[in-house]
Amino acid sequence: xxxxxxxxxxxxxxxxxxxxxxxxxxxxxxxxxxxxxxxxxxxxxxxxxxxxxxxxxxxxxxxxxxxxxxxxxxxxxxxxxxxxxxxxxxxxxxxxxxxxxxxxxxxxxxxxxxxxxxxxxxxxxxxxxxxxxxxxxxxxxxxxxxxxxxxxxxxxxxxxxxxxxxxxxxxxxxxxxxxxxxxxxxxxxxxxxxxxxxxxxxxxxxxxxxxxxxxxxxxxxxxxxxxxxxxxxxxxxxxxxxxxxxxxxxxxxxxxxxxxxxxxxxxxxxxxxxxxxxx
Amino acid sequence: xxxxxxxxxxxxxxxxxxxxxxxxxxxxxxxxxxxxxxxxxxxxxxxxxxxxxxxxxxxxxxxxxxxxxxxxxxxxxxxxxxxxxxxxxxxxxxxxxxxxxxxxxxxxxxxxxxxxxxxxxxxxxxxxxxxxxxxxxxxxxxxxxxxxxxxxxxxxxxxxxxxxxxxxxxxxxxxxxxxxxxxxxxxxxxxxxxxxxxxxxxxxxxxxxxxxxxxxxxxxxxxxxxxxxxxxxxxxxxxxxxxxxxxxxxxxxxxxxxxxxxxxxxxxxxxxxxxxxxx
DNA sequence: GGGCGGCCATACCCCACGGGTATAGCGTGG
DNA sequence: CCACGCTATACCCGTGGGGTATGGCCGCCC
Numbered sequence: 001x002x003x004x005x006x007x008x009x010x011x012x013x014x015x016x017x018x019x020x021x022x023x024x025x026x027x028x029x030x031x032x033x034x035x036x037x038x039x040x041x042x043x044x045x046x047x048x049x050x051x052x053x054x055x056x057x058x059x060x061x062x063x064x065x066x067x068x069x070x071x072x073x074x075x076x077x078x079x080x081x082x083x084x085x086x087x088x089x090x091x092x093x094x095x096x097x098x099x100x101x102x103x104x105x106x107x108x109x110x111x112x113x114x115x116x117x118x119x120x121x122x123x124x125x126x127x128x129x130x131x132x133x134x135x136x137x138x139x140x141x142x143x144x145x146x147x148x149x150x151x152x153x154x155x156x157x158x159x160x161x162x163x164x165x166x167x168x169x170x171x172x173x174x175x176x177x178x179x180x181x182x183x184x185x186x187x188x189x190x191x192x193x194x195x196x197x198x199x200x201x202x203x204x205x206x207x208x209x210x211x212x213x214x215x216x217x218x219x220x221x222x223x224x225x226x227x228x229x230x231x232x233x234x235x236x237x238x239x240x241x242x243x244x245x246x247x248x249x250x251x252x253x254x255x256x257x258x259x260x261x262x263x264x265x266x267x268x269x270x271x272x273x274x275x276x277x278x279x
Numbered sequence: 280x281x282x283x284x285x286x287x288x289x290x291x292x293x294x295x296x297x298x299x300x301x302x303x304x305x306x307x308x309x310x311x312x313x314x315x316x317x318x319x320x321x322x323x324x325x326x327x328x329x330x331x332x333x334x335x336x337x338x339x340x341x342x343x344x345x346x347x348x349x350x351x352x353x354x355x356x357x358x359x360x361x362x363x364x365x366x367x368x369x370x371x372x373x374x375x376x377x378x379x380x381x382x383x384x385x386x387x388x389x390x391x392x393x394x395x396x397x398x399x400x401x402x403x404x405x406x407x408x409x410x411x412x413x414x415x416x417x418x419x420x421x422x423x424x425x426x427x428x429x430x431x432x433x434x435x436x437x438x439x440x441x442x443x444x445x446x447x448x449x450x451x452x453x454x455x456x457x458x459x460x461x462x463x464x465x466x467x468x469x470x471x472x473x474x475x476x477x478x479x480x481x482x483x484x485x486x487x488x489x490x491x492x493x494x495x496x497x498x499x500x501x502x503x504x505x506x507x508x509x510x511x512x513x514x515x516x517x518x519x520x521x522x523x524x525x526x527x528x529x530x531x532x533x534x535x536x537x538x539x540x541x542x543x544x545x546x547x548x549x550x551x552x553x554x555x556x557x558x
Numbered sequence: 559g560g561g562c563g564g565c566c567a568t569a570c571c572c573c574a575c576g577g578g579t580a581t582a583g584c585g586t587g588g
Numbered sequence: 589c590c591a592c593g594c595t596a597t598a599c600c601c602g603t604g605g606g607g608t609a610t611g612g613c614c615g616c617c618c
Contacts, residue, residue: 001358002281004576018595031577033595043358045365052585052594063364066542067357074353078346079280079322085342086324153541154433262432263345283605297566310606312566331565331614 003075005039006068008032009047013065017054070136077138077261084138091120092268095134096144098125099215101256103234104160104279105144112275119268127214129200135261141269146232147255155259158277163233165251168218169244170225176244183230183250192228195221219243282354284318285347287311288326292344296333349415356417356540363417370399371547374413375423377404378494380535382513383439383558384423391554398547406493407476414540420548425511426534434538437556442512444530447497448523449504455523462509462529471507474500498522511535 011021012032022029040047047061057065084090096105105123112118124140132151134140144160145152167186169176175185187194193209195218204211210227212218215235221227223242232254236245258276260269290300291311301308319326326340336344363369375384384402391397403419411430413419423439424431446465448455454464466473472488474497483490489506491497494514500506502521511533515524537555539548 001354002283003354004281006354006357019593027576028578029595030579030597033597035576037596043362043365045361047361050595052583054594058365060361060365064357064361066544067353067360070542071350071353071357074346074350075280075282075285078285078343078350081346082322082324082326082339082343086322086337086339153435156432263349265345298564306605307607308566309568309608312568314605316567329566331612333565 001039001042003072005035006072008035009039009064010068010072012036012048012055013057013061013068016056073133073137077136080138089120091122092142092266092272093122093124093140094142094144094272095124095126095131095140097128097131097146099235099238100146100232101144101234103237104256107279108272108276111279112272115271115275117267117271121272128197135259141264141266142258142260142272145257145259147257148252149254152257152259154262156262156264157257157259158273160256160258160276160279162253162255164253165230165248166233166236166245167248168222168229168231168235168239169246170222170228171242171244173225173244176246178246180247180249183248186228186230186248189228192225195227195229280318280321282351284314285351287314288318288343289347289351291315291327291334292336292340292347295335352412352416356415359417368399370401371421371545371551372401372403372419373421373423373551374403374405374410374419376407376410376425378514378517379425379511380423380513382516383535386558387551387555390558391551394550394554396546396550400551408479414538420543420545421537421539421551424536424538426536427531428533431536431538433541435541435543436536436538437552439535439537439555439558441532441534443532444509444527445512445515445524446527447501447508447510447514447518448525449501449507450521450523452504452523455525457525459526459528462527465507465509465527468507471504474506474508 008021008025011025012018015021015024018029018033018036022032025032036048045060046058047064048055049058109121109123112121124134126134129150131140131143131145135143135155143155145155145157167181169192173192175181175189193207195209195212196204196207198204198211198213210221212221212227218227218229219240222229223240230248230251233245233247239245258273260273264270287300287304290304291297294300294303297312297315298308301311304311315327324339324343325337326343327334328337388400388402391400403413405413408429410419410422410424414422414434422434424434424436446460448471452471454460454468472486474488474491475483475486477483477490477492489500491500491506497506497508498519501508502519509527509530512524512526518524537552539552543549
């Protein structure tokens with residue numbers, strides 16, 4: 001199988017339409033139909049059920065969609081990492097969620113700068129759930145992830161620390177006088193729904209609660225009395241006016257891990273991980 | 280980058296010769312030279328230093344070799360898993376080292392057969408270090424690995440158990456009267472060297488000790504008084520005549536894990552893992 | 559030191575295949 | 589029942605991947 005075939009199939013499988021997929025790929029529809037037919041014939045497998053109103057994935061097609069995405073990520077990573085390896089002063093790219101583990105990140109950057117074989121370290125702050133694909137397709141070399149929110153599937157990891165969670169409430173809310181809360185008490189807060197975060201495709205789940213895209217929005221909504229949110233304890237250091245935090249004793253503790261693609265052989269990465277685990 | 284280009288590059292990088300690589304690929308040498316040149320030009324990176332006596336990898340070339348192997352494994356896995364998904368009665372393929380964890384494996388097979396959503400389970404016994412590539416390129420769905428010998432890099436795992444290690448000695452050897460030994464005592468056994476196992480490419484490391492390829496050879500050599508070997512405790516149940524086992528207290532304990540490729544969505548696999556962890 | 563052999567690059571040719579246009583077949587909905 | 593939208597088929601063209609022949613370069617051996 002050639003990567004071109006995989007790209008074509010992924011386009012069709014995602015669009016569920018040969019016409020739209022062809023447009024997205026910048027080619028005409030007939031060659032695309034032919035390419036997919038050839039792929040099916042070579043594999044000896046039916047990947048799509050065609051109808052006069054589009055296409056639907058078969059079971060094998062769903063498998064190939066998942067596997068093809070992974071394979072294309074690997075190819076893309078190969079290209080990116082090779083290009084970067086050719087640059088003399090190539091540093092490391094560290095990616096983490098904006099606003100998370102700021103304390104830890106600052107300490108890590110400081111400590112790493114003091115290391116003997118440190119290289120330039122580029123810090124990339126991204127949104128929810130974007131770190132994993134970046135690590136997988138080579139846009140980043142290393143990430144700070146937060147269990148149980150992020151998946152570490154397929155990466156090497158080291159745990160850096162665990163913290164309890166707190167609920168962010170508007171200052172002056174009755175519950176801010178409490179020394180601690182339970183999860184079910186937080187869910188029962190009428191008038192203070194949990195916000196809705198975007199899914200990977202950018203759409204929002206249904207339900208009550210305001211739609212938020214980043215931590216600034218979240219903090220503002222909390223201070224306005226429109227939402228509450230359970231977050232790791234470490235954000236307490238950077239709370240704006242109008243937002244209070246109360247520990248939630250039975251919320252799942254959050255573990256911060258440093259993650260990198262398996263089989264890495266970079267000295268610089270090893271030094272960074274070593275530094276992180278010694279913090 | 281197309282997989283054809285990656286296959287070509289891997290061949291050249293492994294052979295360090297355009298002529299031999301072309302022969303291996305079944306094409307003529309000039310098209311291969313051209314393909315690699317095109318790849319380098321498109322990447323804007325020099326991958327190989329040519330000389331009149333062959334080729335040598337640059338730094339970027341080594342990176343691409345590693346990454347290309349991973350990417351090709353992913354593509355191959357995509358193809359294999361898609362084909363298997365199209366077969367109705369596709370079962371699971373479990374791979375483990377021949378002669379290891381026999382006890383555990385037997386229990387697992389029994390227990391899994393009793394599961395409600397069990398599927399046909401094919402057991403593949405392979406040699407040292409072959410499980411990881413098989414899992415990575417889709418020849419197997421799940422593996423029993425043994426830490427710290429096998430690498431679990433890039434896989435999802437669950438621990439199944441830990442056991443101490445014993446040293447296998449010829450029956451009648453003076454040390455067989457001891458109730459336990461230390462690692463340094465085993466290494467000092469003159470006349471009973473540790474055997475040499477093949478590396479991934481099939482060659483053997485230098486040093487004393489007989490060359491062995493599998494457990495049968497090993498046991499025979501031990502019973503002949505030509506070698507000793509530190510192995511997990513569970514092999515004690517299947518020792519032939521002429522081989523004795525003595526616990527080695529400070530040898531690293533061996534952890535058996537069940538491992539599978541990340542992002543699996545198979546019910547059957549989930550059931551197998553669940554069964555294994557409940558043993 | 560010169561001829562020789564092995565290796566990679568260049569030059570040139572050919573055809574297979576990827577891509578384009580035109581159009582047919584077909585199911586659906588107004 | 590027709591019109592629309594989707595996929596499949598037919599046919600053409602050009603690129604580029606593969607082949608052979610050959611040249612240049614370097615180390616080796618006589």
